[in-house]
Amino acid sequence: MKTMRRILISFSLTSLLSLAVFAQSDGSQQNKTGRAGTFAIVGARVVTVSGAVIENGTVVIQNGKITAVGAGASVPSGAERIDGKGLSVYPGMIDSSTSMGLSEIGQGANATVDIAEIAGNNSNAKAITAVNPHSSHINVTRVNGITTVMSAPIGGLITGQGTVINLNGSTQADMAVESTVALVINFPRVAGGGGFGGGFGGFGGGPQVDFNELVRRRDTAVEELKKTFAAALNHAKAVEAYAKDKSLPMVPTNLAYEAMIPYVRGEKPIVFTAERERDIKAVAKFVADMKIKGIVVGGQEAWKATDELKRNNIPVIFTNIYSLPVRDDDPYDSLFDVPSKLQAAGVKFAISTGDVGAEARDLPYHAGLAGSHGLSPEEALKSVTLYPAQILGVSDRLGSIEVGKMANVVVSDGDILDPRTNIKHVFINGRLIPLTSRHTELFDSFKDRK
Amino acid sequence: MRRVLTLFTFLLLTVAAFVPVSAQARGEVLIKNATVLTAARGTLEGTDILIRGGKIVRIGKGLTAGSGAVTFDATGKFVTPGIIDAHSHTMLSAINEGSLAVTSMTDVKEMLDPTDITIYRALAGGVTSALLLHGSANPIGGQSATVKFKWGRPAADYLIPDAPLGIKFALGENVKRSSQTQTQPGQTFRYPRTRMGTMEVIRDAFRRARDYKQEWDDFRAKKTKVPxxxxxxxxxxxxxxxxxxxVHCHGYRSDEHLNILRMAEEFGFRVGTLQHGLEAYKIAPxxxxxxxxxSIFTDSWSYKLEAYDNTPYNAYILWKNGVTVSINSDSDERMRRLNLDxxxxxKFGGVPEEDALKMITLNPAKQLGIDKRTGSIEQGKDGDIVIWNMHPFSPYSHPEITMIEGEVFFDRSRDKLNRAVLAKEREELEKLDVNKAPGSGGTPPARPAERRIKERDEADRGEIGGDN
Amino acid sequence: MKSKLVLYAFAAIGILFGGSAFAQSYAVTNARIVTVSGATIERGTIVIRDGLIYAVGANTAVPADVQVFDVGGATVYPGFIDSLSNLGLAARPTPAPGQGGPGGGQAAAAAAAAAAGQPSNSNYPSGLRPEYATLEDIRAGEAQFEATRNAGFTTALSTGRTGIFTGQSALINLAGDNVSVMTIKSPVAMHVAFVTIPGQYPGSLLGTFSALRQMFNDAKRHGELLKMYAQDPKGMRRPADDKSLEALVPVVNGQMPVILVANRENEIERALNLAKEYNLKAIIAGGQESGKFVDRLKTQNVPVLLSMNFPKRTAAAAPDADPETLDTLRFRAEVPKVASKLAAAGIKFAFQNGGATNVNDFVAAAVKSTENGLSKDAAVRAMTLSPAEIFGISDRMGSIETGKIANLTVIKGDLFGTQKTVTHVFVDGKLFEPKPPEVPAGRGPGGRGPGGPAAGANPAALPNVGGTYSINIAAPGQALAGTLSLTQQGGQLTGTMTTELGSGPIRDGRVTQNGFSFAGTVMFGGQSIDFTVQATVTGNTFSGTVDSPQGAIPITGTKNP
Known part of the structure; x- marks a missing residue:
């Protein structure tokens, strides 16, 4: 019975897709930006995330915003009605650690890769400058219900500034939710040579280096980083003094230091990549020492450093659901259950694919796997909607179905974390997005080839 | 001290034993009251499965077993055939012999490493069998191994005795070494450097093979004197x-896969599987x-140029054209979640549920030539079975029991118990002098340069070193 | 010419300082005689004449013409045999810069093999030339054998270090003026190590096995063709004069034993499979996990040359470091039990040094085996008669019997206790008296590598090498920089070496006539690796070689002002 339903739904989706493609495909690789309007999704199961689930509810979208939510919300006249019977409404999912739009084809097409600058301090490199609004990763991702991502560069010690973007828009400005949301630092880690303790040197690595020496190198690198922070603070001070008193010596331009100012002053968060317990604890110490706002991304062993994370208000963007356990002796589920451990310990966390972009559409299944290993389905859903919005400081606009929030809304025919679920409608910033992508276009081109 | 260890060993064997009890192997196993996704004959509610001597002997309601049978109450649970991964490099100490363009003399069967922990992790993801392939460094790679993941057993036990022989072929970027832009001093580029050369290498090899066969035929017919x-x-x-x-032929572009089909037809054989086949949907008919x-990834794409034209509707189009499709992992990590793939x-196209399940069970079994014994839950087949907490396509599902031929090789509840046992073992071992630091003297002999798990995963799709 | 003079001078020093006498006749009296082949004689006499055991027994009469040598109740064993070594071979060749690279030590060693490739007519690359006879490269000379002999060893099987075919081995006595008198048997066996030849086929372990298999196939056929041609050459193209294949013919015919290096489970499994497939007369060397294969070893009748280099943890634990794997911990616990498992299963085995740089670890490990279930008799046998049987020379050595070669080891104290001294060693009837140990407390006579002439030399004549040096080690692929601080006290050195691989104390430091030597241990690739350094000092700089099982690499240093 269930099977039959699925088949029917799938076939109807197929025909719907082909119609859509027929109507809208112009053969270009441009991302179609959909259409604005007033929409009312009526009679749907509304999963607000921030509050209770509303059975048989209505969600109204107007001027890019959610203007009404509730069982008895009235539908404005002229609104385009969408029958929500049998459907569910979710906030668009947010993948909080990607490099979306910065790299189209990672290998063999270097010209499409803008992911890593080559300086050590790339603070002034801004992802928003290089995100390609027409990357095919964008349409492929959003048709699976992910409407927003944090996209950040990855190169050097300080990689640059990440951006929170909606996966829709003809220009970078159209897409930007927060143009520069966080500074990203590949925090110096205890690693090198042929890998960790029990590993074997060999493939690709130089000689394995003594562990204590690695700790020493890490500590040296952290001291260097602290000096860079101090230099940025000094730079800010000198610039401000010169602005007030022109008789002081002019401060030579330093774009990298300039870019760091809001971050080293603790006004905006810094994202630190860190995986192992020792590295995460070092991040926590650094955050405390430097009095900054920190976010850990990666977080394989974050559950072993929950005290340090909590004490310093450091949330974790966990990107290791699709990773093998760190050590041979680790339990088989030792990364699947990290989110549930963080939740139990009271550490703020989000789940992210950590993918460059092409596989970001798997975000719901990352959360689902955490849900099969201790995390409740409700928490799993929050970890890809409200929690990332909170961590990235955009929960005033995104992350839940609430009046006044940006209308990033997804309508599906089932649990949005279920790989069998079909996405029926996607709204981004109030625009109804066509459910086409590079993949549906290829499908359409070849599905009937004899 | 010794007594402690002995007691401890006893604990290990009784509490944690993944070492299958032989009585269990030969005896009866009864799975009661499950929702059985047979991957052959639809879904059976409230159904029992009786396994005897490693084979499924009965499927039905209200089955009974003799005393001494191991019984699993699967009320509220789902049962599927063991998952089969038709493209893996797990448990191999070496994957690529990349020095030559033709390395059909190599055989990954010799490289099995039954101590590789990824085997156990695969079992925990419901995988019971896999095709282990040579890498994709050359047009004609090495011979393959078809195995069941009998964790805890010696390497020879992994090989499925009656599985047909296999071999890896490869086309495209990895073979022509597009990532290699310069040579080491004193080295030259290895032929081939183009898709043209790739096909000629294969053609040449088959012609030489014909000549070779002729030589032997002549000798056997006593036309020649020297063997x-x-x-x-x-x-x-x-x-x-x-x-x-x-032949399991790695390739991405539809034109190159068509080339190998045509060449196979020229030499009078049928290609077993096109591996990866990211553009297979373009030539489905x-x-x-x-x-x-x-055998495809369900949806990986864009990680290299020849992977850009994939679509997750690939499986659907192939299925609609009547092609036997399997979904593989090519990854120790991904292997653990093939059910979700x-x-x-x-979703992508609308493959019916049972056909979707077949893509990780019966279809790969067919591709590997082992469908007579495994790949579906049918009478007479091996008891390769997974018991799931809920429907395996649910994101919240996970295997609770994975068995091969009726023997339990993964048991989630026992795994949790085992953790304390292992911790205790570690504690005892760390007390031994040999494990105390520091010391001096002894130098373990160098192990062979085995590629470890991490590297293998990174190289899965040829992202590093142009391999696999 | 000049080097020859030096060699002569060295030999002369050896005679003067070695305290050895002309091979003469002895009566070793007042001895506890462990004959191995028969019952132990609690008090007896061994008469040695012309390098052979002339008589042995409790009541053996002492001939009038012999020198009486009263050992005062000490125990006399057959001379110990190291059943696998590289003794007598020159320090391994230094790989050319730029070679090695990824793959670490193993690749470096294989690169060294490639570099060592002599111009050859062989159709096979260096590393795949089974015709290589180790004996060709073995050299006589006291210094290289002294340390081993002082530990009670009179005999060793020696094979090359590099390549897949490391060489056809030679069994040599560890004393003699030239190789021809030292040699007991050559070739003894074909040796195979499952390694690769970087940069060419076979470049992976996969290829190593297929390359071996093809050579075995071809050797079989070569043997048949030679036979056919010998019977009737007419109408048949003459078989190629292929020395490599020819060398393998006795191997594939099961006449010549083949010694396969295999320690871990997977390696042993593969070695046994290969042996079975080609019906080889196989011997496993290393065998650290051979305890798991007793049934197969028994069925296939494969003896084991068991490594006495037991794994130990050598690096101190760092607080944040990952714990060692259970596999590692189990492995270390298991290895000392292997000998007793082999013995219990009736598998023939002999002990070998397993690449340890300190020969005293050998006997210590043998003793350790007896603490893990092996009988003391079996342990002695594994160093005497068993290797002689495995190598097919038990008719002439391995036990104390009339007519056998007079290789004897005299030990004061209990071999299996803590207080023991090798007081005398007879090799081919020639008496050697080990010098008393002068190394720091707790260690036996100097290790094989760094031993040097410091012992008897006049400290005043030694150079002053103390100080702190900036050092550079030309490791393949990546040069290592660091510091070496040395404190000199007479002829002895202590100090610390620090590189990117870590920091550690030096051992067995000696000042030599023109430089210094020491030993040490580093962690590399998850393993502890013992190394030795030999250096020549010129002014404020030194240059020399770091020698380890991974290969030899150049080291240079400059003394900091």
Missing amino acids: PRVDEELQPLVEILEGKRI EIAKHGAGV AAKTM
């Missing part, structure tokens, strides 16, 4: 020509006509 050499490189190719060895299977095909 020809026993050629490790050409012998497997003769077996291909004689239909005794299955041709593939169907040739009769090759296709299969589920995606229901």
Whole structure:
């Protein structure tokens, strides 16, 4: 019975897709930006995330915003009605650690890769400058219900500034939710040579280096980083003094230091990549020492450093659901259950694919796997909607179905974390997005080839 | 001290034993009251499965077993055939012999490492069998191994005895080494550097294999006096020509996959599987006509140039054209969640549930030539079975029991118990002098340069070193 | 010419300082005689004449013409045999810069093999030339054998270090003026190590096995062709004069034993499979996990040359470091039990040094085996008669019997206790008296590598090498920089070496006539690796070689002002 339903739904989706493609495909690789309007999704199961689930509810979208939510919300006249019977409404999912739009084809097409600058301090490199609004990763991702991502560069010690973007828009400005949301630092880690303790040197690595020496190198690198922070603070001070008193010596331009100012002053968060317990604890110490706002991304062993994370208000963007356990002796589920451990310990966390972009559409299944290993389905859903919005400081606009929030809304025919679920409608910033992508276009081109 | 260890060993064997009890192996196993996804004959509610001597002997309601049978109450649980991964490099100490363009003389069966922990992790993801392939460094790679993950057993026990022979072929970027832009001093580029050269390497090898066979035929017919050499490189190719060895051909672009189908037809054999086949959907009718299977990633794409034209609707289009499709992992990590990859095909195009499940069970079994014994829950087949907490296509599902031929090789509840046992063992071992730091003297001999798990995963799709 | 003079001078020093006498006749009296082949004689006499055991027994009469040598109740064993070594071979060749690279030590060693490739007519690359006879490269000379002999060893099987075919081995006595008198048997066996030849086929372990298999196939056929041609050359193209294949013919015919290096489970499994497939007369060397294969070893009748280099943890634990794997911990616990498992299963085995740089670890490990279930008799046998049987020379050595070669080891104290001294060693009837140990407390006579002439030399004549040096080690692929601080006290050195691989104390430091030597241990690739350094000092700089099982690499240093 269930099977039959699925088949029917799938076939109807197929025909719907082909119609859509027929109507809208112009053969270009441009991302179609959909259409604005007033929409009312009526009679749907509304999963607000921030509050209770509303059975048989209505969600109204107007001027890019959610203007009404509730069982008895009235539908404005002229609104385009969408029958929500049998459907569910979710906030668009947010993948909080990607490099979306910065790299189209990672290998063999270097010209499409803008992911890593080559300086050590790339603070002034801004992802928003290089995100390609027409990357095919964008349409492929959003048709699976992910409407927003944090996209950040990855190169050097300080990689640059990440951006929170909606996966829709003809220009970078159209897409930007927060143009520069966080500074990203590949925090110096205890690693090198042929890998960790029990590993074997060999493939690709130089000689394995003594562990204590690695700790020493890490500590040296952290001291260097602290000096860079101090230099940025000094730079800010000198610039401000010169602005007030022109008789002081002019401060030579330093774009990298300039870019760091809001971050080293603790006004905006810094994202630190860190995986192992020792590295995460070092991040926590650094955050405390430097009095900054920190976010850990990666977080394989974050559950072993929950005290340090909590004490310093450091949330974790966990990107290791699709990773093998760190050590041979680790339990088989030792990364699947990290989110549930963080939740139990009271550490703020989000789940992210950590993918460059092409596989970001798997975000719901990352959360689902955490849900099969201790995390409740409700928490799993929050970890890809409200929690990332909170961590990235955009929960005033995104992350839940609430009046006044940006209308990033997804309508599906089932649990949005279920790989069998079909996405029926996607709204981004109030625009109804066509459910086409590079993949549906290829499908359409070849599905009937004899 | 010794007594402690002995007691401890006893604990290990009784509490944690993944070492299968032989009585269990030969005796009866009864799974009660499950929702059985047979991957052959639909879904059976409230159904029992009786396994005897490792084989499924009965499927039905209200089955009983003799005393001494191991019984699993699967009320509220789902049962599927063990998952089969038709493209893996797990448990191999070496994957690529990249020095030559043709390395059919190599055989990954010799490289099995039964101590590789990824085997156990695969079992925990419901995988019971896999095709272990040579890498994709050369047009004709090494011979493959078809295994069941009998964790805890010696390497020889992993090999499925009656599985047909196989071999890896490869086309495209990895083979022509597009990532290699310069050579080491004193080295030259290895032929081929183009897709043209790739096909000629294969053609040349088959022609040489024909010549070789002729030499032997002549000798056996006493037309010649001197016995020809026993050629490790050409012998497997003769077996291909004689239909005794299955070709599993790595490739991405539809044109190159069509090339290998045509060449196979020229030499009179059928290609077993097109591996990866990210553009197979473009030539689905041709593939169907040739009769090759296709083993794909459900939706990986864009990680390299030749992977850009993939679509997750690939499986659906191939299925619609009647092609036998399997979904593989090519990854120790991804292998653990093939159930979710299969589920995606229901969304992308609308493959029916049972056909989606077949893509990770019966279809790969067919492609590997082991469908007579495994791949579905049917009477007479091996008791390769997974018991799930809920429907395996649910994101919240996980295997609770994974068994091969009726023997339990993964048991989630026992795994949790085992953790304390292992911690205790560690504690005892760390007390030994040999494990105390520091010391001096002894130098363990160098191990062979085995590629460890991490590297393998990174190289899965040829992202590093252009391999696999 | 000049080097020859030096060699002569060295030999002369050896005679003067070695305290050895002309091979003469002795009566070793007042001895506890462990004959191995028969019952132990609690008090007896061994008469040695012309390098052979002339008589042995409790009541053996002492001939009038012999020198009486009263050992005062000490125990006399057959001379110990190291059943696998590289003794007598020159320090391994230095790989050319730029070679090695990824793959670490193993690749470096294989690169060294490639570099060592002599111009050859062989159709096979260096590393795949089974015709290589180790004996060709073995050299006589006291210094290289002294340390081993002082530990009670009179005999060793020696094979090359590099390549897949490391060489056809030679069994040599560890004393003699030239190789021809030292040699007991050559070739003894074909040796195979499952390694690769970087940069060419076979470049992976996969290829190593297929390359071996093809050579075995071809050797079989070559043997047949030679036979056919010998019977009737007419109408048949003459078989190629292929020395490599020819060398393998006795191997594939099961006449010549083949010694396969295999320690871990997977390696042993593969070695046994290969042996079975080609019906080889196989011997496993290393065998650290051979305890798991007793049934197969028994069925296939494969003896084991068991490594006495037991794994130990050598690096101190760092607080944040990952714990060692259970596999590692189990492995270390298991290895000392292997000998007793082999013995219990009736598998023939002999002990070998396993690449340890300190020969005293050998006997210590043998003793350790007896603490893990092996009988003391079996342990002695594994160093005497068993290797002689495995190598097919038990008719002439391995036990104390009339007519056998007079290789004897005299030990004061209990071999299996803590207080023991090798007081005398007879090799081919020639008496050697080990010098008393002068190394720091707790260690036996100097290790094989760094031993040097410091012992008897006049400290005043030694150079002053103390100080702190900036050092550079030309490791393949990546040069290592660091510091070496040395404190000199007479002829002895202590100090610390620090590189990117870590920091550690030096051992067995000696000042030599023109430089210094020491030993040490580093962690590399998850393993502890012992190394030795030999250096020549010129002014404020030194240059020399770091020698380890991974290969030899150049080291240079400059003394900091």
